Amino acid sequence: MPRFAVLIYTEDSAHALDATDEDLAEPNGHGEALAESGALRAAFAFTPRAMARSIRADGISEGPFVDAPQVVAGVYVIDASDWDEALAIAATNPEVRGRGGVEVRLIHSGGASDA
Numbered sequence: 001m002p003r004f005a006v007l008i009y010t011e012d013s014a015h016a017l018d019a020t021d022e023d024l025a026e027p028n029g030h031g032e033a034l035a036e037s038g039a040l041r042a043a044f045a046f047t048p049r050a051m052a053r054s055i056r057a058d059g060i061s062e063g064p065f066v067d068a069p070q071v072v073a074g075v076y077v078i079d080a081s082d083w084d085e086a087l088a089i090a091a092t093n094p095e096v097r098g099r100g101g102v103e104v105r106l107i108h109s110g111g112a113s114d115a
Contacts, residue, residue: 001079003041003107004086008093010100013073015045026094027074034076039089042112043076070100077107 014023027045034040046052054065064071073095080086083106090096090104 001081002086004078004080004090005105005107006076006078006086006090006093007072007103007105008074008076008095008100009070009103010073010095010098011070013046013048013071015074016048030092030094031076033092034078034089037089039078039080041077041079043074045074046072073100 014027016023031040031043031045034043049064049071050062052062052064052071054061054063078086078089080089083104086104086106090102093102095101
């Protein structure tokens with residue numbers, strides 16, 4: 001079955017180190033619903049953009065690699081039979097109802113490392 005990555009774009013991640021259960025209720029609830037559906041294979045929530053570090057040939061800088069109004073706040077991997085199913089699953093992300101959105105990418109190869 002094909003695997004798809006769903007990249008979550010928003011103004012910033014809700015997953016600050018001091019985030020409360022209330023702050024995380026909606027995104028975590030969505031993750032739990034995906035897990036219960038059987039489609040979810042992996043999920044990662046990123047910390048806010050201020051904690052990112054970017055590396056280029058001229059050195060390391062603070063912040064995300066691309067300075068844009070929205071950043072990648074997290075990513076999850078789903079199994080879906082085809083693009084239509086993947087897009088339907090991804091469209092349930094809470095960011096789609098807000099000012100953010102998601103990007104869906106078919107995964108070519110790769111996987112978790114045991115190292």
